[in-house]
Structure formats: structure tokens, C-alpha cells
Amino acid sequence: MTLENCLERVIKAIKVCKKKPALAIDGETRLRDDLAIDSFEMLMLANELEAEFDISIAEADFDGILTVGDIARRLVEKC
Amino acid sequence: MLTRGREIVARAGFNPYRVDFDAARFIDLASNNYLGLAGRVEVKEAAIAAIREHGASLCGTPVASGHSAYARRLAERLAAFCKLEAALFFPSCYQANNGIFALLAGEDDIIVIDRAAHASLIAGARASGAKISPFVHNSLEHLARVLERAGHYRKIFVVTESVFSTEGAIAPLPEILALCRVHDAIPVVDDSHGIGVLGAGGRGVLEHFAITDFPGVYTASLGKALAGMGGVVAGKAEVMERLEYLCPGLIYSTALTPPALGTLHGALDVIEREFPALGQRLWHYRDIIADALGAKRLGGEAPINVVACGDAETAVRLTAALYRNGILATPFIEPSVPKDACVVRLIAGAGLAEAAAQQAAACLRTCIQACF
Ligand SMILES: Cc1ncc(COP(=O)(O)O)c(C=O)c1O
Numbered sequence: 001m002t003l004e005n006c007l008e009r010v011i012k013a014i015k016v017c018k019k020k021p022a023l024a025i026d027g028e029t030r031l032r033d034d035l036a037i038d039s040f041e042m043l044m045l046a047n048e049l050e051a052e053f054d055i056s057i058a059e060a061d062f063d064g065i066l067t068v069g070d071i072a073r074r075l076v077e078k079c
Numbered sequence: 080m081l082t083r084g085r086e087i088v089a090r091a092g093f094n095p096y097r098v099d100f101d102a103a104r105f106i107d108l109a110s111n112n113y114l115g116l117a118g119r120v121e122v123k124e125a126a127i128a129a130i131r132e133h134g135a136s137l138c139g140t141p142v143a144s145g146h147s148a149y150a151r152r153l154a155e156r157l158a159a160f161c162k163l164e165a166a167l168f169f170p171s172c173y174q175a176n177n178g179i180f181a182l183l184a185g186e187d188d189i190i191v192i193d194r195a196a197h198a199s200l201i202a203g204a205r206a207s208g209a210k211i212s213p214f215v216h217n218s219l220e221h222l223a224r225v226l227e228r229a230g231h232y233r234k235i236f237v238v239t240e241s242v243f244s245t246e247g248a249i250a251p252l253p254e255i256l257a258l259c260r261v262h263d264a265i266p267v268v269d270d271s272h273g274i275g276v277l278g279a280g281g282r283g284v285l286e287h288f289a290i291t292d293f294p295g296v297y298t299a300s301l302g303k304a305l306a307g308m309g310g311v312v313a314g315k316a317e318v319m320e321r322l323e324y325l326c327p328g329l330i331y332s333t334a335l336t337p338p339a340l341g342t343l344h345g346a347l348d349v350i351e352r353e354f355p356a357l358g359q360r361l362w363h364y365r366d367i368i369a370d371a372l373g374a375k376r377l378g379g380e381a382p383i384n385v386v387a388c389g390d391a392e393t394a395v396r397l398t399a400a401l402y403r404n405g406i407l408a409t410p411f412i413e414p415s416v417p418k419d420a421c422v423v424r425l426i427a428g429a430g431l432a433e434a435a436a437q438q439a440a441a442c443l444r445t446c447i448q449a450c451f
Contacts, residue, residue, distance in 0.1 A: 019215050036417045040194055040201060044213040051228050 001079055007072040013048040014068065017041060027069030045071075053079060087392050087412075093399030095410050102407075106435045108368070108425040109407035111244075111303035113276050113382065114350065114357045115430015122306055122345035129341025136336045141323075145334025153340050158313050160282055160347060161274070163297055165319040168335045169328060172271055172300035172310030173199040178328025179296060179312060180207035180236075182321065183265075187233040191225050191264070193217065193250070195243055198415075200269060204238060216243075219254050226262040235264035241284035242272035245411045245422055247379020249277070253288050259295070266295035275304025275346070276361070276382060281354035305350075307342035309335045357429040364427035364436045371440035375447055377422065384425040386447065393450060394421035400446040406439055 011025045018035065031037040037045065046057045053075060061078065065071055088094045100110070102118070116122050129149075139145045150168060158166035169175035176199035184190055190204040194213040204211055210232065215221035222237065229235050237259050239250045252268065259266045270283045278286030281304070285293055296318060301309040312322060322329060350357070365382040377385040388394035391412035398410040401423075409424045416422060425443070427436050 016221065017215060019218060019221070036419045038414060038417060040213055041417075043211060044194055044215070047212045047225070 001076060003072055003076050006076050006079075007069065009052050010049065010068055010072045010075065013045060013052055016048055017044050025068055027067065027072065029068045030066055031068065031071075032066075049075065055079060083391075084412075087395050090392065091395040091399045093395060093402060095395060095398055098402065098407065100407065105402075105405050105407045106431065106439045107407050108401075108427055108439060109409045110428070111272070111426060112306060112428045112430060113304035113361055113426060114281070114306070114346075114354075115428045116275075116304070116306035116346045116349055118430055119306075119345075119349060121349055122342055125345025125348070126307075126338040126341040129337040129344065133337035133340075135338070137334050139334065140330055140332060141334050142330055147334075149337070150335065150340055153344055154311075156347060157311055157343070160351075161270075161297060161299075161313055162282065162285055162291065163293060163313040165316040166311050166313035167319050167323055167329065168301075168340075169310040169312060170332045170335065171302070171308070172269070172298055174328045174332065175298050175310035175312045176200045176269060177203040177206070178326050179267075179298070179322060180204050180209070182326050183207070183267075183296070183318075184209040184234060184236055186210075188236065189229050189232040189234075190236045190238060191222065191229065192236075192238040193240065193243075195245075196238055196240055197269060197271070200238055200240075200267075204236075209236075217248060217250055219251060219258065222255065223258055226258055226264060229262065229264075235262060236267055237264045238267040239269070240272070241268055241270040241277065241287075242381040242383070243379070244272045244383060245416050245424060246377050246385050247381040247383035249273075249284070249287070249380050252284055252290065256290065256293075266293070267298070268293075268295065269298045271298070271300035271303055272381065272383070274299040275350055276358075279355070279358075281350045281358055301339070301343055305343055305346045307346060308339045309343070360429040361427075364429070364431060367436050367440050368425055368427050368443065371443040372447065375451065382426070384427070386423040386425070386443075388421045388423055389419060391418070391421045394423050397423050397446060397450045400450055401442065404442045404446060406442055 015021050050057050137145045154166045180203040184207040186208045188209040190209045191212045195216040212225050214225050273284035275281050297313045299311050301307045361382045368384045375386050377387045394410040398408050401408045412421045
């Protein structure tokens with residue numbers, strides 16, 4: 001899986017969680033500061049990503065993550 | 080978070096955590112005294128009568144000295160009021176929500192929960208060891224999607240509130256129950272802001288939606304419209320029996336005191352007698368306040384008005400301005416709401432005089448104009 005493709009799928013999952021298909025998101029977008037994603041929403045996102053990538057994600061897998069791109073990089077490492 | 084909270088408080092010159100509640104000097108739009116029952120003579124007398132007859136406290140957990148025929152009769156009455164088979168009292172609804180999931184769910188189960196559910200439901204669900212899957216707030220589409228993926232779990236729970244109190248939205252419970260039927264899931268609904276408020280008789284969300292055969296677990300706070308203290312969990316008798324014998328939050332905690340029970344008794348009397356009129360006034364005041372908020376009002380159907388403020392600072396500033404004008408309101412900031420969706424909540428209870436509601440509306444117009 002390329003990073004680019006992974007990022008696209010992460011962005012799609014975030015839009016589902018935010019219920020805002022038109023949201024402007026790229027790899028630099030900050031999860032907390034720009035998207036106001038809190039820890040519970042992060043859990044929702046993790047579940048969406050589990051379904052999207054058919055993997056299992058522990059909460060600790062996302063420790064220290066700040067941006068949308070960080071998630072994509074973590075997932076590329078994991079998959 | 081604490082430092083940031085202190086900064087906001089310092090800048091606004093107002094600390095919402097430290098406001099002395101004084102309903103005699105202020106117009107109260109902050110409390111959950113939806114029907115004004117906390118100040119009603121009949122309710123206060125019922126609490127006093129219960130103290131006289133049963134003492135100030137039973138000074139024990141239910142299994143020690145906290146069980147009484149009085150409490151049992153009242154639990155039966157409350158179950159019947161909600162049209163459910165059986166009910167159990169907890170020291171608070173927080174404790175109820177926090178405690179029930181550990182008994183109902185385990186690590187082979189999944190708890191699908193509205194992402195805006197009350198902190199006590201989230202904490203309780205997390206403590207159960209079950210898989211937690213939040214769904215997009217009030218989104219049937221997302222709930223269905225999550226449920227479709229949940230087939231391999233042993234038990235599936237779907238958890239929501241009836242009325243989301245930081246916005247006044249009512250959950251689409253009939254549709255949620257339909258999804259539960261399809262996916263063989265057990266619904267859990269917290270009706271803290273619906274009991275004594277929704278429905279033609281004030282019996283809560285089940286009456287509001289004419290749901291007669293609720294198959295799940297119902298919880299509610301007794302400290303809001305019912306003007307007392309404590310929580311209730313209700314539903315099928317066999318589930319209540321299991322909780323009664325096994326739920327740590329119940330068996331290891333002092334039973335509700337006689338005055339709390341007496342208050343509930345008095346409150347149910349008033350509601351059964353007067354709800355049509357009290358309810359009508361509550362909805363009338365909701366409309367008066369809603370009118371004053373104009374475009375700043377978040378659209379919720381319940382008798383709760385919410386001013387959309389954006390950031391925390393604006394929410395605290397608006398609350399401070401209202402306070403200086405004699406109005407008590409509640410600001411909600413992170414983590415109660417997302418950090419960019421802070422609000423000020425206003426509940427104009429049926430106990431207010433019409434003139435007070437009108438005065439509050441006029442003042443809100445001015446303060447909103449000044450704060451935005
Ligand atoms: C939806 C909801 N559930 C539970 C609670 C907690 O209830 P209690 O105050 O009885 O602990 C509250 C608020 O207090 C609430 O708003």
C-alpha cells in the first residue's frame with residue numbers, strides 16, 4: 001500500500017466520523033487542533049480504519065499522533 | 080486543561096464553577112428543575128414526611144440495612160410510571176451508568192455507543208472490557224454501518240441518551256430500536272432529560288414515542304425534572320434481579336435516603352396530577368427563549384435552549400454577562416462538548432413566572448448582541 005493511497009483512505013474515514021464529506025483535509029491537518037477530534041472520536045476513527053484496512057488497532061497504536069499524515073504513516077508501517 | 084480553564088475564568092472575571100445558586104435573586108435557567116418541583120410545597124412536605132416516618136438515612140447498603148418496603152413500593156411505582164417491568168434505585172444515575180455495563184457486557188461483547196453520550200455511560204462502557212464502538216452522534220446511517228460489522232460479537236449493546244442535554248436533540252429511538260431488532264442488539268437508553276419532561280404525561284421518552292415493549296435497559300437521573308437525588312435503572316424483571324444481586328455500584332453503596340425517596344414520591348404525585356399544565360408551560364417558555372436566541376440557537380426539539388458559542392471563551396463570557404444581569408445559565412466547554420462547539424444552555428422551567436421568562440428573553444437578546 002502506498003502512503004498516498006493510505007492517506008486517501010484515512011481522509012475518507014475521517015469524513016465519515018465527522019459526517020462532513022466536504023471537509024478540507026490533507027496530510028498536514030491536525031487532528032485535535034484543526035478537526036477537534038477528541039479521544040472518543042479517535043476511537044471511532046480507529047474502528048472505521050479497522051474496517052477499512054481489515055486490521056485490528058489498539059488505542060496505544062495511535063499514541064503521540066498529531067496529524068492525519070501521522071495516522072497514514074503508522075498504518076503503512078502496520079499493514 | 081485546568082490551566083486553560085483558569086485562564087478563561089480569569090479573562091472573563093467570572094468562574095462558572097463557583098456560582099452560588101440563589102434562585103431567589105436570580106432567574107434560574109441553569110438548573111434541571113424542569114417542572115419547578117424542587118420548590119413545590121407538596122414535594123418538600125413529602126420529603127419531610129419521609130424523614131419523620133423512616134429517619135434521615137438507613138445508614139446502610141441495600142443488603143445491610145438499606146432495603147425497605149417503602150423503597151420497594153416506590154421502585155414499583157416508578158417502573159409502572161415509565162411503563163417498564165421493574166426498577167432499581169442507585170445512589171445516582173452516574174453510578175448506575177457507570178456500574179451496569181460491567182455486569183451486562185464482557186470481552187466477547189461490543190458496546191456501540193453514541194459519541195455524544197454522557198461521560199458516565201462512556202466510563203461505564205469502557206470499564207466493562209467489551210469492545211467499544213462509538214457511532215456518529217444521532218446518525219442512523221453510521222449506527223447501521225457499525226452494527227453490520229458487529230455480527231461476530233456475542234452480545235451487542237446500543238447505547239444512547241433520549242435527550243442530549245447540551246443541544247436539546249432527541250434521539251431517533253424508534254429507528255434505533257428497529258436497528259436493534261434487525262441486529263439482535265440490546266438497547267440501553269439514558270432518559271435523564273426525558274423523564275418528567277417528554278410525553279403527554281411526562282413519563283419520558285418511551286411515552287413520547289409510544290414505545291410499549293422496550294426490550295432493553297432504561298436509566299434516568301432522579302435529580303432533574305423529578306427534583307430529587309439518585310438514579311433509576313429499569314427494564315425486564317430478570318435483568319433487574321441480576322443487577323440487584325451483582326452490581327457493585329448498588330450493593331456496596333448506601334441506599335437512597337428516605338428524603339430522596341419522599342421527594343420522588345411527592346414529585347410523581349404532582350406530575351400525575353398536573354403534568355398537562357406543567358408541561359404546557361415548560362414548552363411555552365422554551366418557545367419564548369428560543370425566539371430570543373434567533374440564529375444563535377442550536378436547533379433541538381426538547382425544552383432546552385442552547386446558544387452556539389464556538390469557543391470556550393465566548394461561552395464563559397456570555398454566561399458572565401447573563402449572570403451580571405441576574406440570569407443563571409450553564410456554559411459547556413471541552414471535554415463536555417467538542418472544543419470548537421462550546422455552548423450556553425438555558426432551561427426555563429415551568430416553575431418560573433411568565434414575567435421572569437419574558438425578562439430573561441429580553442436580557443438574552445441584549446447579551447447575545449453584546450457578546451458576538
Ligand atoms: C444524560 C445524563 N446521564 C446521567 C447523569 C448523571 O445523573 P446523576 O446526577 O443522577 O448522577 C446526567 C447529569 O447529571 C445526565 O445529564
